[in-house]
Amino acid sequence: MRLRDIMAGANASMYYRLDFSRVRGMFYPRSEDEVVELVRRAREQGLEVTPKGGGSGLSGACTGGNHERIVISSLRMDSVITVSRDQGYVDVQPGATPDEINALLEPLGMRFWVAPSSRDIATVGGILSTDGGGNDTWSNGTMRDNTLRVRMVLYNGARLVVDGHGVKCDDPEIEAALTRCHMTLDDVAASHGTLGFITELRLAIRPISTERLQGGLVEFGDYDAMGAALSQMIRQECPIRYGEAIVFAHDDVREDLAPPLLILEFPEGTECDLQDTGRLELLSPSRLQEMKDIRLKLPKRNPRDGIQVALFEGYGLHDDSLVNMHRSVEELTALLRSHGMEPFAKYGHAPSKWYLGDNTPAYGLIMHSREIRPASMSGRELFEVVMDIVQACKRLGITPKPEHKWPFSDQVKKQRLEELRRAVGGHFNAFIFDPDDASETLASMV
Ligand SMILES: Cc1cc2nc3c(=O)[nH]c(=O)nc-3n(C[C@H](O)[C@H](O)[C@H](O)COP(=O)(O)OP(=O)(O)OC[C@H]3O[C@@H](n4cnc5c(N)ncnc54)[C@H](O)[C@@H]3O)c2cc1C
Numbered sequence: 371m372r373l374r375d376i377m378a379g380a381n382a383s384m385y386y387r388l389d390f391s392r393v394r395g396m397f398y399p400r401s402e403d404e405v406v407e408l409v410r411r412a413r414e415q416g417l418e419v420t421p422k423g424g425g426s427g428l429s430g431a432c433t434g435g436n437h438e439r440i441v442i443s444s445l446r447m448d449s450v451i452t453v454s455r456d457q458g459y460v461d462v463q464p465g466a467t468p469d470e471i472n473a474l475l476e477p478l479g480m481r482f483w484v485a486p487s488s489r490d491i492a493t494v495g496g497i498l499s500t501d502g503g504g505n506d507t508w509s510n511g512t513m514r515d516n517t518l519r520v521r522m523v524l525y526n527g528a529r530l531v532v533d534g535h536g537v538k539c540d541d542p543e544i545e546a547a548l549t550r551c552h553m554t555l556d557d558v559a560a561s562h563g564t565l566g567f568i569t570e571l572r573l574a575i576r577p578i579s580t581e582r583l584q585g586g587l588v589e590f591g592d593y594d595a596m597g598a599a600l601s602q603m604i605r606q607e608c609p610i611r612y613g614e615a616i617v618f619a620h621d622d623v624r625e626d627l628a629p630p631l632l633i634l635e636f637p638e639g640t641e642c643d644l645q646d647t648g649r650l651e652l653l654s655p656s657r658l659q660e661m662k663d664i665r666l667k668l669p670k671r672n673p674r675d676g677i678q679v680a681l682f683e684g685y686g687l688h689d690d691s692l693v694n695m696h697r698s699v700e701e702l703t704a705l706l707r708s709h710g711m712e713p714f715a716k717y718g719h720a721p722s723k724w725y726l727g728d729n730t731p732a733y734g735l736i737m738h739s740r741e742i743r744p745a746s747m748s749g750r751e752l753f754e755v756v757m758d759i760v761q762a763c764k765r766l767g768i769t770p771k772p773e774h775k776w777p778f779s780d781q782v783k784k785q786r787l788e789e790l791r792r793a794v795g796g797h798f799n800a801f802i803f804d805p806d807d808a809s810e811t812l813a814s815m816v
Contacts, residue, residue: 409525419525428680445493447569465493476578520533525794532558587650597687600720610634610635614665623671698766716737
């Protein structure tokens with residue numbers, strides 16, 4: 371194996387067994403002109419294109435699904451081009467990370483307010499393509515809420531500019547077709563690299579907050595009580611700046627934790643808004659940090675026996691599936707147990723926000739889940755469990771955030787992308803649109 375193969379294959383998803391002979395090139399352009407030239411070469415050879423950022427995506431989309439393809443990485447397109455403090459935006463190349471952007475903005479008293487836990491490695495091009503967000507998404511929105519405009523290169527080499535209102539393209543036919551489809555930034559959000567290569571983003575920035583925050587902990591007797599409390603916080607639009615849930619912890623790692631519980635941060639003086647959602651214990655800054663660390667370390671620890679596996683992160687519990695949280699969690703657990711797995715840890719962002727495929731926002735709990743799996747289980751069997759989970763989620767009204775919607779269980783978004791791809795041409799991450807092929811390929815990559 372060559373270094374190039376390692377770079378092409380490295381990704382955080384469970385789909386890592388790549389057939390490197392089908393990667394016809396791995397490229398690191400520095401400019402939009404270089405991207406245009408690389409796409410031209412792919413086009414001439416009839417190859418697909420897989421855009422890749424930090425490889426931290428969990429859906430496997432940046433693998434390209436083992437099709438004959440070239441991979442274009444944004445990792446050398448990481449410059450901050452313009453900062454306009456007065457007008458509240460920054461123009462950046464797609465390979466910059468939120469941490470890199472904020473390191474530059476901090477001396478100016480400004481901040482880019484999208485903070486996934488992976489903000490040190492995830493690129494803004496990748497975050498928009500998965501519409502990511504962090505544990506402050508409830509207050510600050512997802513990536514689409516913080517993106518004003520993008521530039522993209524399409525498969526025919528045309529350059530496209532997309533904002534919240536529409537598109538401009540140097541190919542008049544494509545511009546007319548996309549305008550007829552009313553394409554906007556909402557379509558680029560969570561498009562998983564299927565429309566083109568994002569070469570530049572205009573991101574909204576705001577002053578660093580001077581708000582004084584207070585930490586708190588709320589423990590609940592059961593899952594339904596947690597679901598009801600979160601639903602109430604959402605209805606009352608409680609001013610929560612950081613919200614993390616520990617839903618379940620296995621005996622091996624629970625220690626003195628008493629899940630289900632919420633770790634919260636809110637502006638000083640607003641605790642009364644939260645009092646009637648559960649027994650709120652105010653935390654000192656050091657205790658708050660300790661709780662945040664416990665939550666972050668939870669999935670990094672291992673069971674005494676067996677192997678930990680992250681099968682399907684980002685269960686989106688909202689509306690009925692949140693109010694009936696006991697049923698949601700227990701049915702998923704029963705399904706996993708029927709496959710010989712034991713729950714290890716469940717945790718996530720709450721209250722949180724994400725978008726459904728028709729672009730309406732959903733509010734609730736984004737729950738990650740780690741299980742202990744039998745050592746003998748094959749990759750294909752693991753993939754079958756994922757497919758069962760997708761079906762169970764549909765039945766329970768659990769809609770994963772876009773990053774985890776794999777393989778595109780959200781048919782509304784998929785159909786919309788298919789409509790747009792008729793105008794811009796396919797060839798970018800095309801494997802996503804052939805469900806049988808995608809399932810077969812992905813099953814072989816676990
Ligand atoms: C430890 C860890 C913590 C995480 N925490 C969070 C979290 O808190 N919140 C959250 O939302 N996610 C989280 N994630 C998931 C992940 O970080 C996000 O999905 C991230 O947005 C992906 O960015 P990336 O640059 O790594 O993209 P990649 O993984 O490289 O690619 C993701 C998708 O974007 C496409 N893409 C990448 N660059 C471009 C481009 N320039 N043009 C067009 N398409 C492109 C790819 O083709 C692929 O479909 C976490 C992941 C890990 C490993």
